[in-house]
Amino acid sequence: MEFDPVLLAPRRxxxxAEGYxxxxxxxxxxxxxxAAVPDKLALTAIRVETGEVRRFTYRELGVLADRVAVGLARIGVARNDVVAMQLPNWWQFSVAYLACSRIGAVLNPLMHIFRERELAFMLGHSEAKVLIVPKVFRGFDHEAMARALQSTLPALRRVxxxxxxxxxxxxxLLSGPAWEKEPDATGILGGQRPGPDDVTQLMFTSGTTGEPKGVMHSANTLMSNIVPYARRLELTSDDVVLMASPMAHQTGFMYGLMMPILLRGSAVLQDVWEPKKxxxxxxxxxxxxxxASTPFLTDLTRAVQESGQGVPTLRTFLCAGAPIPGPLVxxxxxxxGTKIVSAWGMTETGAVTLIRLDDDDERAVNTDGCPLPGVEVKVVDFAGxxxxxxESGKLLVRSCSNFGGYLRRPQWNGTDAEGWFDTGDLACLDEAGYIRISGRSKDVIIRGGENIPVVEIESLLYRHPAVAQAAIVAYPDERLGxxxxxxxxxxxxHTLDFAGMVEFxxxxxVALQYVPERLVVRDAMPTTPSGKIQKFRLREMLREGTL
Structure with missing residues (x-):
């Protein structure tokens, strides 16, 4: 794969020079x-459904990373090849990324909720050479789906x-044989290591185009975010980080997989969100x-209340993806007994803003935080x-952690000559420099921290033989936002009912989480004089209960 991270060189x-x-x-x-803490516990991976727990010291993690790296090379993976992975938060996820980095391959994490429609595009667009999947996860046969897809994807050589x-x-193939002891292992492990500006991660995000966009990140862009993030939260090598948010999201990947290693700390992975667990x-x-996103905090708080079992070691819970209700804080x-920290960020940038630990709790309720070091934000009107x-307007971000661009779609990079990235979100900025996300100019619904690609789902609805017009809009939900x-x-x-829509x-x-959870059938849509559907009116009507 030829990568084109054109946004990196201009700001290097x-x-x-600034040390970012x-x-x-x-x-x-x-x-x-x-070298420093070989026998320290690095990773604990918990499978909720089976009860399996695996633990690895840093020395053991290093051996496995080398082993899997040579194993990947044995099946044809080379520098800049894409290794796609649709795994939950299992230890194999962490090891596979570390292994890819050993040989300069690029990891493309894929959410386990994706199905044929999403995967066919993502795997084809990235020209993934290898796809790593669970045999079965949460009752779904991922292996069978991957095998069926492979026949349609000429670049995909191995599942x-x-x-x-x-x-x-x-x-x-990868973790069993002691590949790291083979005679050619040293050459494989030392000859193809990537530099800090090479693409190391490819992560897809949904936007207004209706086509998922491949976000390219380097080690420099990822780590320049993780370091100030950890400092603001006063995290050290003594911290133990729990990650139950998917590592196929930037949240889990940056702060559950990478950050504990940068801290010389310990990570605990939970593959299925079960509050009592x-x-x-x-x-x-x-x-x-x-x-995690706000629903996780709601669930954890309820579980502690119901069980009477406290969590005295949990100093900080960072919430992002949806506003945090005041009563919940x-x-x-x-x-x-935990500090609740609000934050805002994107796949393209990592965390952009978060409150400080010494801020009043009200800041977590009324703002999404202030910029991290190395990050600038500004709010502009639609003329710039x-x-x-x-005053609410378009939110622009200029950051050391901004991505390198969208894979093979530089026309969508949304970054001007001065390095300002148009987030597609609306926000207002207060006198102290704290932001509040006030809406989205891009057409995306965030359900429990998961972006729903509205344009794509609408286009699918239009394929239904009974549908003349369709619009997908958000309605508020106490738990998921x-x-x-x-x-x-x-x-x-023609007629259409909810069951018929879901079946279609x-x-x-399509991923089940993307299927609308409510259907309203109308005789007509509210439209502009030019005939464009007025989604803001639909949202208002949903809030008012008149739809």
Whole structure:
């Protein structure tokens, strides 16, 4: 794969001079851990459904990273090849990324909720050479889906199956043989290591185009965010980080996989969100920090209240992805004894803003934080002129952690000559420099921290033989923040009910989380004089209960 991270070179000199880019890779950080704290517990991976727990010291993690790296080379993976991975938060996820980094391959994490429709595009667009999947996860046969997709993707040479059997099993190909002891292992492990500006991660995000966009990050862009993030949160090598948010999201990847290694700390992975298990894990593993979307905080607070089991070691819970209700902050503070930190960020940037630990709790309720070091934000009107404090407008970000661009779609990079990235979000900035996200100019619904690609789901609805017009809009939900409602005008003589819509969307092989959870059938849509559907009116009508 030829990568074109055109947004990196123009800011390299400044980011190096200012000390924002560390000019190191995850290889350097893992090697430093192995040298300094080889026998420290690095990773604990918990499978909720089976009860399996695996633990690795930094020395053991290093051996496995080398082993899997040579194993990948044995099946044809070379520098700049894309290794796609649709795994939950299992230890194989962490090891596979570290292994890819050893040989200069690029990891493309894929959410386990994706199905044929999303995967066919992402795997084809990235020209992934290898796809690593679980045999079965949460009752779904990922291996069968991957095999079916492989026949349609000429670049996809190998499907590797965790918990699989036979020649394509993860253990057979990668983690079982002591590849690191083979005569040519030293050359493989030393000859293709990437530099800090090489693309190391490719992560897809949904936007207004209706086509997922491949976000390219280097070690410098990722680590220049993680370092100030950890400093603001006062995290150290003594911290134990719980990650139950998917590592196929930037949240899990940057702050659950990479950050503990940079800290020389310890990570605990939980593959299925089960609040009671999380309480048990926090207590048993002495977890001090976690990050997740607001529904996780709601669930954890309720689980502590119902069980009477406290979580005294949990100092900080960082919430992002949806506003945090004031009563929830108060309840969580009281029941958990934990500082609740609000934050905002994107796949393209990592965390952009977060409150400080000494801020009043009200800041977590009323703001999304202030910029990290190395990050600038500004709010402008639609003509590009800066707006005064308190006025809502387009949010622009210029950051050392901004991505390198969208894979093979530089026309969508959304970054001007001065390095300002148009986030597509609306925000207002207060006098103290704290932002509040006030809406989105891009057409995306965020359901429990998961972006729903509205344009794509609408285009699928239009394929239904009964649909004349369709619009997907958000409606508020206490737990998830937002859910998706489909508003449909049927064709003359046709009808559509909720069950029929769901069945049709399933037939399109779309992720279940993307299927609208409510259907409203109308005779007509509110439109502009030019005929464009007025989604803001639909949202208002949903809030008012008149739709």
């Amino acid at each position: 000199a400044e980011c190096i 880019w560390p000019d190191r890779t995850i290889n350097d950080e893992l090697d430093a851990c192995i 590797v199956v965790v918990d699989g059997e036979g020649p394509d099993a993860f253990e057979t 999380a309480v048990e894990t926090i207590r048993a593993e002495r977890v001090s920090f976690t990050m 108060e309840q969580a503070r009281s029941l958990l 002129s800066p707006l005064p404090a308190g 937002e859910r998706a409602c489909a508003v449909v005008v049927p064709k003359a003589g 969307m399933k037939s399109q092989k």
